[in-house]
Amino acid sequence: MADDNMRAGPGDVKEKKGIQSVEVGVRVIDALAGAPHQLPLREIGRLAGISASQAHRYLTSFQKSGVVVQDVATGHYGLGTRVLRWGVAAMSQTDLFTLSSEALDRICEQFDMTGLLCVWGEYGPTCVRLKRSTFLTGTDLGLGSVFPLIASASGLVFLAHLPRAITEPLIKTERERARKRGEPPVDMAMIRQRCETIRREGYSLGLGHFVSNISAMAAPILDYQGNVSAVITLIFRDDPGVSDPPDRAARIAVLLKETQGVSRSVGWQPPPEAGEPAEKAAPRRAARRAAVN
Template identity: 35%
Template sequence: MATDKTRAGIQSVEVGFALLDVLAHAPGPLMLRDLAAASMSAAKAHRYLVSFQRLGLVAQDDATRYDLGPAALKLGLASLSRLDGVKLARSRVGELMESIGHTVALAVWGNRGPTIVHWEESPESVTVNLRLGDVMPLLSSATGRCFAAHVSQDAIAPMLQEELARARKIGRTDVPATLADVRKLLVEVRERGAARVVNTLLPGIAGFCAPVFDSDGHMALGIVVMGSTAGFDTEWNGAVDKPLRAAAARLSADLGYAADAAGTGLMR
């Protein structure tokens, strides 16, 4: 079977795509000379741009600058609409699990809160008594804390009040005691780019959860890593936290999220 390198193609299409790629990564419209500088002569670039304009892939403004056109937008939106974040994440968690050596799970925001939708258990890790479909608490799980930091605060207010009341009733001291404590915790989660718990959800178990954002800057899912505290690196920027956040960032980028874009990062 022919590989991508040996399979016959149309070289002019590949050459012309270089112009579209430059526009896609530019902060705004470009003059012809700037657009062509990296890959071809201005005269050659102009011929491609004429065809791209006819197709709607490129538009030209009054100042003779070029930018992506409506057809390019339509293609981009169609691609984004077909991206399944969970499906894409499921194809990658095995590699992450093997590199970290601990159980990896995926969670999404369901109608009752953060819900585990995929589970990949490391053969070297201890068994954690959780099941697919389990809804994670907001205050005592890394998953819950991660979602609480990024979803609409109005959406989680009743759940937070209920969990705070329950914690006070049984005298828990390992979770926030007041709404002010909760807000402080969630600020830390957003600043660090992940949530962490140690001996909080389950005795002897530690966990991290990193958010994955979609093209609108909303949290699409959480990637969770957990394991026994006996062999689990609980340090920030350590052997678990760092590769987990890197994996979440790569997946976010593949879902169209721009980390430097102006957005709230909150789910609506």
């Protein structure tokens, strides 16, 4: 028995060293995955936090297994076809609806708010899941509810991310209905400006525009191409006379954290920050992934 324990000790040490090696290898792959193009050896080592000679050993093994390819002319390295197959397999095994629903539940339970999960349907943004708070919000919104594009927080998020070819017919219909109701014409220049703000800030805030006295904040779940897959929307009623409730910033922060977390799970990566070269975005993205995980 004692001999077995003694033999197990060295094995445990070797296993730990093996795990550390895998973690370093993942950093090498992350460096390549976060770059917009193939990278030279020294740059890969710098991004992975190891020496160029260490990076070379990892890259040599990765090349043999098809994880990495090397350009013959430049000597630079990029991801290989095996990683592409891994990515496709990972996406096929990822249940976006479940991940989004779990994120919705966490937000609503943290703030005791009513929340919706919306997807793009035949008639526009459509609620496919509802999480109610412990108190009534005084609205008949529910499963199957369809939201307007230009008068709801959910709709504006879709409008900000979908191609015009998809949204233009619905916008035309909404503007015509508004005209028949005698409402003032919609300022499309202002709507486009709001969409730019939504893309930049990552969320939309609607204060009593769609349903009187009911406000909403919404944020997108984006796929690996940056296309909107779904939208999480929180609905609430602010206290009268309070233009900027103290907990609104906290709600927005959690909403963004959860929706961006789901987006990363399906392959989305945040774009470079304003004025930041794409090459410098790679370590920042890696740090954000580590923080989320």
